[in-house]
Structure formats: structure tokens, C-alpha cells
Amino acid sequence: MPKISEKGLQMPASPIRKLTPFADQAKRLGRKVYHLNIGQPDIETPESMLNAIKNIDFDVWAYTPSEGTLAYREKLTEYYNKLGYGITAADILVTVGGSEAITIAMQTCVNEGDEIIIPEPFYANYNGFACMSNVVVKPILSYIENGFALPPIAEFEKLITSKTKAIIICNPNNPTGYLYSREELEALKSLCLKYDLFLFSDEAYREFCYDGREFVSPMHLDGLDENVVIMDTVSKRYSACGARLGCLITKNKTVIAAGLKFAQARLSPGMVEQIAGAAAVDTPDSYFEKVNTEYTLRRDTLVNRLNSMDGVFCPNPGGAFYVVARLPIDNADAFCQWMLETFEYENQTVMMAPATGFYSTPGSGSNEVRMAYVLNTSDLNKAMDCLQEALKVYPGRQA
Template sequence: MPEISKKGQRMPASPIRKLTPFADKAKQEGKKVYHLNIGQPDIETPEGMLNAIKNIDFNIWAYTPSEGTLSYREKLAEYYNKLGYDITPQDIIVTAGGSEAITIALMTCLDEGDEIIIPEPFYANYNGFANQGGIVVKPILSYIENGFALPPISEFEKLITEKTKAIFICSPNNPTGYLYTREELEALKEICLKYDLYLFSDEAYREFCYDGRTFTSPMHLEGIDDNVIVLDTVSKRYSACGARLGCLITKNKSVWATALKFAQARLSPGMVEQIAGEAAVDTPDSYFEAVNAEYTARRDTLVNALNKMDGVYCTSPGGAFYIVARLPIDDADKFCQWLLESFTYQNQTVMLAPATGFYSTQGAGLNEVRLAYVLNVDDLKKAIQVLEEALKVYPGRA
């Protein structure tokens, strides 16, 4: 029998999706499963975006330009320039989701064996994307005790070698919800300029900042244009995860031209998705104000309830819609599987994501889980009650 590639064997399973078979089996057994494992919002997609799809009128479902349609890139530039990015449509490459933006950026800027520094915990698929290109992830630990703030720059410098080519951040962060401050980004800017590194910025959750906090992008910093690559998606912003529409933004013309070659190799992003995305840019501010108010209520409900549980600890995140909580358990992977396989409370259970999959450091996150507050407050309260009852009887309680 032919062998699987070594790259395939190294490819990590998603901590967000790997327990799906157990959730499916629990549902088949008649259990109600509350999904706090995945960032699939229950917020309605903007009406204008849906209407654009319903009113599509074309006779040929054709290819689009590899970099995306000019009309969509013009609308995107309009959106980003309202945020102070000072870009043109020629700085944007439209991609099939944020995932493709990340893979194209990695393939454009790093060779096999090159290293990229990422504060952890980080979005689990960064490991998978890096594995595809033979790129080495050098993790740098952040800690729950200070809300997963950016580690000291001195810790970054300890990891830099001649193979280091980039630093990768996500703000607001998935999985922690931490929102980097302008001061932290300025510090990252200085180290990237000092060692001539790229700064990748995953901004999937830009719209979701709470308590009056301000979002800062590396695009807002002076003197670092050639180093910055922004990676974005409509998935979370417009509750349109199934659209698979994202983009890569850079003012570095060599990076853009090289990334375009990878975009050409996969032909083009979808036409229908870009029509919807173009309409989405006109979504009124009132939509985001209502969404932020809803997520703030959910966050507060979850944080307050978790910290009242015996042995549980979490901090209140400044953005996104995730929380990493420390639980009194022996092993997060075992606990999350046990919830689905062996536990029920009033014929209900809850699906969480073990935080181990969001770390690259061996043994980190063993007693932590990620919870996505993507359920309405009533369902969230029920899920929290289920979790509290589960922790009382879990055999591996620590």
C-alpha cells in the first residue's frame, strides 16, 4: 500500500472540529448539544448581502480576475480607508476565505525551513498552514494570568535566528480575545524593522472590540509599509462564514506581485461571493453597534458565570467572541470528549474546544478550553449550567 506523505502525517487535526463525530453521536442519542466549540455566529447576515445574491442576474457564471474584481476591490479600499489604512485597490488580492489569504502570504514570504514567531495560544490552523509549506512555527507563550497580553519583546529576540522571516499576530485574538494595544504594536514594529521581518496581521475580528477599546492595525503605524501583510475575511464581520471570501492587503509591491502568482495558480475567487461582498461594504454602522452590544452581553454573562464556578478562572477579553478558561481538570482533550461521550445533564451537554490545539508548545493548555460565545444569552446560560454540573462529577477533576 502506498505511504502517506510525512507532511500529511505531521498535519495536526483541528481542535475545533476533531470531536465532531462524538457530538454527532450524542445528537443521535437524543442529547441537546450546545456548541461553544466553533466560531459560527448565530447573528443574522446583513440583509443587503443576502439581497445581492437573490438579485443576481447573469447568463454566464464566469471566472473573475485572479486578484478579484476591480469593483469589489474598489469597495474594499473604500472600507479600509475609512479605517485609516490609506490603500488602493491595487494593494488588495481577494481570496477564497481568510485561510487562503494566510496560505498565500506564507508561500509568498517564507521558504521551507524558514521560521515564523507566533504568540500562543494562536488559531490552531496556523500550524496546519505552516506545515503545508514546511515552515517552522516558533511559539512564544502568553499567559492567562495577564489576559494573554503580548509577551515582552525581549522574549521575541531570544527566538530570532537567521531563519526567522516573520512575526504573526491576530488582534483581537482567536482564541483568547486579547486586543493588542498601540504600544504593543509599536514595539513589534521596532523589532520587525530591526531584524527586517514581515509582520503578518490577522484581522478577522476587527469589528468586535468592547468597553470603548480602540483597534489598532499595523497599517496605522508609520515607516513599516513594506513589512506589513494584513489578512482578512468577511466570515466574522458579516456573519458569513460560508461565503469563503477574504483578502490579502500589502503596500509592498514585490509581495503583492508574487502573491498574485499564487492567486493565478488557483485561478480566481468566486464571482457570487464577491457580488455579496461588494454589497456588504454598505452595511450600516447600526448593524455593528447592535452586534457589539449583543456580544458584550454574552461575554459578560459567560465571564461572570465562569469565575463563580469552583476552580475556574478566566479574564474578560477586549475583543472577538472567544474566551480561554482554566478549568479544574486533568486533561482538556479527555474532558471535552467525556462531555460528549459520557455526560448528560437533563439530556443536555456542551461541546468545547480543548486549548491544547491552540498551543504549539508541548504540554501547554492542558487544563484550558476555548469557549465561543456565539449562542444567544438564554442558550448560553443553559450551556454554562451544563458545564458547571459536569465539572462537579468529572472523574479527572484536579
């Protein structure tokens, strides 16, 4: 029997999706499962996007340019320049979801065996993308006690070697919801300029900043144009995860030219998605204001319920729609599986993502879980009722 590749063996499973068979079995048993494991918003997609798809009129569903249609890229510049990015259509590569933007960035900017520093916990698929690109992840721990703030720059410098090529941040952060400050980004800027590093900025949750807090992008920092690569997606801000439409943005022309070759190798992003994406740019500010208000309410509901439980600690995040909570449990992976496989409260249970999969350092996150507050407050409260009861009877509860 032929053997699969070493890379296939090393490729990590998704902590977000790996427990799906247990959730499916719980549903077959008639249980209601509250999905807090995945960032799939229940907010309605803007009507303009849906209408653009309904009103499509073409005779041939053709390839688009590998870099994306000029019409869509020009429309995207309206969105980003409204935010102060100062880009042109030539600075954009349209990608098949934000995931492809990340893989193209890695493959374009980092050699096989070179290193990328990432504050952890981090978006779990960075590990997978790094494996695909033969890139080495050098994690740097952030801590739940201070809300997962950026580690001190001195700690970054300890990890820098001749093989270090880039730093990745996700801002606001997935999985922690931490929103990086201008001061933290200025510190990263100085570090990247000192060591001539790329700064990859995953900005999938840009529109989700709470309590009047400022969103700052590396694109807002002077003197960093050649170092910054933005990775973005329409999935979250327009509640359009199924569109699989993202982009890579940089003012570094060498990166754009090399990245385009990877884009050409996969041919092109979808035509229909780009038509919908162009329409989405005209989404009124009132849409985002309403969404922001709703997510703030959900965040407050979830954080307050968690912190009211005995032995539970959850920082109050400044953005995105996730929290990482520390629970009085022995093993997050075992607990999350037990919740689906064994536990039920009033014929209901909760699916969460074990935080271990969001770390690269062995042993980290063993008593933490990530939850996405993508359900309405009524369902969030019911989910928290289940969790509260589960923690009372879990065999591996810790003092």
C-alpha cells in the same frame, strides 16, 4: 498498499472540529449539544448581502480575475480607508476565505524551513498552514494570568535567528479575545524594523472590540508599509462564514506581485461571493453597533458564569468572541470528549475546543478550553449550567 505522504501524517487535526463525531453521537442519543467549540455566529447576515445574491443577473457564471474583480477591490478600499489604512485596489488580493490569505502570505514571504514567531495560544490552523507551507512555527508563550497580553519584546528577540522571517499576530485574538494595545504594536514595529521581518496581522475580528477600547492595526503605524501583510475575511464581521471570501492586503508591491502568482495558480475567487461582498461594504454602522452590544452581553454572561464556578478562571477579553478558561481538570482533550461521550445534564451537554490544539509548545493548555460565545444568552446560561454540573462529577477533576 501505497503510503500517504509525510506531510499528510504530520498535518495536525483541528481541535475545533476533531470531536465532531462524538457530538454527532450525542445528538443521535437525543441529547441537546450546545456548540461553543466553533466561531459560527448566529447573528443574521446583513440583508444587503443576501439581496445582492437574490438579485444576481448574469448569463455566464464565469471566472473572475485571479486578484479579484476590480469592482470588489475598489469597494473594499472604501471600507479599509474609512478605517485609515490608506490603500488602493492594487494593494488587495481577494482570496478564498481568510485561510487562503494566510497560506498565500506564508508561501510568498517565507522560504521552506524558515521560521515564523507566533504568540501562543494562537489560531489552531496556523499550525496546519505552516505544515502545508513547510514553515517552522516558533511559539512564544503568553499567559492566562495577565489575560494573554503580548509577551515582552525581549522574549521575542531570544527566538530570532537567521531563519526568522515573520511574526504573526491575530488582533483581536483567536482564541483568547485579547486586544493588542497601540504600545504593544509599536514595540512589534520596532522589532520588525530592527530585524527586517514581515508582520502578518490576522484581523478577522476587527469589528469586535468592547468597552470602548481602541483597535489598532499595523497599517496605522508609520514607517512599516513594506513589512505589513494584512489577512482578513468577511466571515466574522458580516456573519458570512459560508461565503469563503477573504483578502490579503499590503503596500509592498513585491509581495503583491508574488502573491498574485499563487492566486493565479488556483485560478480565481468566486464571482457570487464578490458580488455579495461588495454589497456588504455598505452595511450601516448601526448593524455593527447592535452586534457589538449583543456580543458584549454574551461575553459578560459567559465570563461571569465561568468565574463564579469553583476552581475556574477566565480573563475578560477585549475583543473577538472567544474566551480561554482554565478549568480544574487533568486533561482538556479527555474532558471535552467525556462531556460529549459520557456526560449529560437534563439531556444536554456542551461541546468545547481543548486549548491544547491552540498551542505549539508540548504540554501547554492541558487544563484550558476555548469557548465561542456565539449563542444567545439563554443558551449560554444553559450551557454553563451543564458545565458547572459536569465539573462536580468529572473523574479527572483537580483540586
